[in-house]
Amino acid sequence: MTISINRRTFSIGASALALAAAGFSPARAQQAFFRIGTGGTSGTYYPVGGLIANAISATGPAGVEGLVASATSSNGSVANISAIQSGTSESGFTQSDVAYWAHSGTGLYEGKPKVDDLRLIATLYPETIHLVARADAGIKSVADLKGKRVSLDEPGSGTIVDARLVLGAYGLTEKDVKAEYLKPGPAGERLQDGAMDAYFFVGGYPTGAIVELASTNNITLVPITGPEADKLLSEQKFFSTDTVPADTYKNIGETKTISVAAQWVTSAKQTDDLIYKIVKSLYSDDSQKALQAGHAKGKLITLQNAVTSAGIPFHPGAEKFYKEAGVLK
Numbered sequence: 001m002t003i004s005i006n007r008r009t010f011s012i013g014a015s016a017l018a019l020a021a022a023g024f025s026p027a028r029a030q031q032a033f034f035r036i037g038t039g040g041t042s043g044t045y046y047p048v049g050g051l052i053a054n055a056i057s058a059t060g061p062a063g064v065e066g067l068v069a070s071a072t073s074s075n076g077s078v079a080n081i082s083a084i085q086s087g088t089s090e091s092g093f094t095q096s097d098v099a100y101w102a103h104s105g106t107g108l109y110e111g112k113p114k115v116d117d118l119r120l121i122a123t124l125y126p127e128t129i130h131l132v133a134r135a136d137a138g139i140k141s142v143a144d145l146k147g148k149r150v151s152l153d154e155p156g157s158g159t160i161v162d163a164r165l166v167l168g169a170y171g172l173t174e175k176d177v178k179a180e181y182l183k184p185g186p187a188g189e190r191l192q193d194g195a196m197d198a199y200f201f202v203g204g205y206p207t208g209a210i211v212e213l214a215s216t217n218n219i220t221l222v223p224i225t226g227p228e229a230d231k232l233l234s235e236q237k238f239f240s241t242d243t244v245p246a247d248t249y250k251n252i253g254e255t256k257t258i259s260v261a262a263q264w265v266t267s268a269k270q271t272d273d274l275i276y277k278i279v280k281s282l283y284s285d286d287s288q289k290a291l292q293a294g295h296a297k298g299k300l301i302t303l304q305n306a307v308t309s310a311g312i313p314f315h316p317g318a319e320k321f322y323k324e325a326g327v328l329k
Contacts, residue, residue: 030066031066031067031068032064032066032067032068032274033068033069033070033090034056034067034068034069034070034090034091034274034278035069035070035071035072035089035090035091036049036052036053036069036070036071036072036089036090036091036092036093036264037049037072037074037079037080037083037084037089037091037092037093038050038071038072038073038074038080038092038093039073039074039075039076039077039093039157039203040073040075040076040183040184040185041073041185042183042184042185042188042207042208042209043076043183043184043201043203043207043208043209044127044203044204044207044208044262044295044297045076045093045203045262046071046073047208047294047295048093048124048125048204048262048295048297048298048301049071049072049093050071051290051291051294051295051298052069052071052264052282052291052301053069053070053071054069054290055281055282055286055287055290055291056069056278056281056282056287057069060281060286060287060290061284061286061287061289061290062281062284062285062286062287063281064274064277064278064281067274067277067278069278072089074089074092075154075155075156075157076093076094076153076154076156076157076158076159077092077093077094077095077098077099077156077157077158077161078094078098078102078108078155078156078157078158078161079156079157080092080093080094080265081094081098081099081102081115081118081265082156084115084118084265084266084267085115085267090266090267090270091121091264091265091266091267091270092264092265092266093124093262093263093264093265094158094262094263094265095127095158095161095162095202095238095260095261095262095263096123096238096260096261096262096263096309096311097158097161097162097236097238097239097260097311098158098161099118099120099263099265099311099312100238100311100312102114102115102118102312103115103116103118103311103312103313107161108161117267117268117269118265118267118268118312119265119266119267119268119270119312119313119314119315119316119318120263120264120265120310120312120313120314120315120318121263121264121265121266121275121278121279121314121315121318122263122264122279122282122301122306122318123261123262123263123264123305123306123307123308123309123310124261124262124263124264124297124300124301124305124306125204125261125262125297125300125301125305126204126240126242126259126260126261126262126300127158127202127203127204127259127260127261127262128202128203128204128205128242128244128257128258128259129162129166129200129201129202129224129242129257129258129259129260130200130201130202130203130205130207130210130221130244130257131166131198131199131200131221131222131224131257132184132187132188132191132198132199132200132201132210132213132219132220132221132222133191133197133198133219133220133221133222134191134194134196134197134198134217134218134219134220135218135219135220136218137197137198139197139198139220139222140222141170141222141223141226142166142167142169142170142172142222142224142228143170143171143172144222145167145170145172145176145177145197145198146172146176146177147176147177147178148177148178148197148198149177149178149180149195149196149197149198150177150178150179150180150196150197150198150199150200151179151180151181151182151187151190151196151198151199151200152164152174152179152180152181152199152200153181153182153183153184153187153199153200153201153202154181154182154183155181157183157202158202158260159200159201159202159203160181160200162200162202162260163200165232165236166200166224166232166258169228169229169231169232170228171228180196182199184199184201184203184207184209184210185209187199187201188209188210188212188213191213191217191219192213192216192217198222202260203262204262204296204297204300205244205248205249205296206248206249206296210249211249211250214249214250214251214252215250218251219249219252220252221244221249221252221255221257222255223255223256223257224256224257224258225256225257229258232258233258238260238261238309238311239258239259239260240258240259240260241256241258241259242256242257242258242259243255243256243257244257261308261309262297263309265312266315268315268316270315270317271317272315272316272317272320273317274317275315275316275317275318276317276318276320276321277317278317279306279317279318279321279322280321282301283302283303283306283321283325288301288302303322303325303327304327306322306327307322307327307328314328
């Protein structure tokens with residue numbers, strides 16, 4: 001008999017084994033499984049989700065007793081909210097704009113039922129809108145994408161929503177480009193092969209897929225600036241100005257762009273006690289050290305940033321902790 005274990009479920013199994021090895025048993029602590037929907041494995045959500053899952057699990061540096069947390073790959077923001085709604089995931093990462101639209105029934109969720117019970121655990125870090133292009137594709141601004149082969153990311157991702165907004169700000173639609181719908185990994189491969197001119201990716205920098213691409217290929221980041229971007233910023237309040245520092249990616253200079261916030265959300269159905277313990281664990285000194293050491297964006301997952309850009313209600317368990325910590329009134 002052959003037994004196979006895929007990448008998505010490995011972290012759950014490993015955590016469970018570690019929990020048993022640490023001496024936890026049903027007699028001592030009732031296990032609670034807590035999945036964190038992330039994004040594609042080549043993006044930023046997935047590794048950050050893994051760090052958080054490890055930190056808050058019972059085997060983490062200051063974990064919650066009995067908790068087995070795991071990061072699972074997904075199509076991103078919209079897919080994670082759907083999984084929370086359906087009960088196939090206890091929590092997930094999402095862009096702040098997508099969370100707001102879902103909870104209010106506006107924007108992307110116009111005409112759809114509101115996700116009334118969507119609740120915020122924490123704002124994590126800024127998510128930068130990357131517009132990656134081949135250096136020889138002649139793309140100096142968003143307007144130059146007209147007629148080009150451009151990946152907008154997969155349906156169900158937050159990136160595709162923002163890509164459409166950015167195109168619209170510059171007077172373009174999907175019909176004005178040769179649109180494809182790929183994750184950044186496959187999109188980068190097509191760029192490398194000369195079969196793609198540019199692709200959008202929304203995520204914290206540096207992101208592994210672009211680091212790898214820039215190390216062996218002549219690429220550029222296209223700025224999202226000018227009166228078109230200014231108008232977009234004024235109309236969509238969840239966007240902020242952002243700058244990718246020079247040499248974040250090999251041979252690419254400082255690039256002005258825009259960003260949204262990465263948020264960790266859950267359902268109001270999750271108990272106050274569990275979410276309180278999870279948040280307390282996340283912002284413990286030991287967990288903070290692990291996050292800072294594990295990923296560049298881990299340095300931004302701080303108690304002060306946790307309560308920013310809150311376009312939806314906090315989960316009561318999270319709210320209780322933030323008030324006790326003095327960062328929320």
